[in-house]
Amino acid sequence: MVQLVEMTGILNEKGCIEIPIVLLAQTGIRTGDEVNLVYIAAGEGDYRNESREFILKKAGEDPMEELKSGEAELKLPPQLLADAHIPVDADLDIVCRDRMIVILPAGEEESEEVPKELLDICADLGIPKEKVNIVLRMTEEEENGKAGI
Numbered sequence: 252m253v254q255l256v257e258m259t260g261i262l263n264e265k266g267c268i269e270i271p272i273v274l275l276a277q278t279g280i281r282t283g284d285e286v287n288l289v290y291i292a293a294g295e296g297d298y299r300n301e302s303r304e305f306i307l308k309k310a311g312e313d314p315m316e317e318l319k320s321g322e323a324e325l326k327l328p329p330q331l332l333a334d335a336h337i338p339v340d341a342d343l344d345i346v347c348r349d350r351m352i353v354i355l356p357a358g359e360e361e362s363e364e365v366p367k368e369l370l371d372i373c374a375d376l377g378i379p380k381e382k383v384n385i386v387l388r389m390t391e392e393e394e395n396g397k398a399g400i
Contacts, residue, residue: 289306327354338356
């Protein structure tokens with residue numbers, strides 16, 4: 252399982268980040284190791300770091316490999332799931348919308364309300380029927396006041 256850990260360092264007058272050696276040792280990075288500082292840029296050709304967040308990684312290693320491989324698990328606090336009436340062991344569908352992330356229990360049922368012609372059009376546009384069903388479930392839950400948004 253992937254876990255995000257935050258540690259505090261101090262930026263000195265030479266532009267170097269000073270991280271306490273005890274904390275740095277936990278990362279597996281040692282004095283003299285080559286490291287890379289990774290961040291998400293504002294956009295194509297725009298290298299500003301608007302989020303002001305970075306990932307420090309040992310050169311030659313890929314800390315995101317687990318995420319890219321699809322092997323990573325997302326664990327949500329049991330109380331959060333209980334508050335959302337989602338079983339703790341449920342598979343989840345996660346949908347990103349404008350300024351929000353919606354998490355729903357995975358729906359294995361097929362929606363009978365979607366005409367085959369619409370599913371075919373969506374498939375031609377590269378939208379799989381699973382995503383169509385997720386969007387329909389989100390819409391139904393919002394209409395029923397269950398989405399909590």
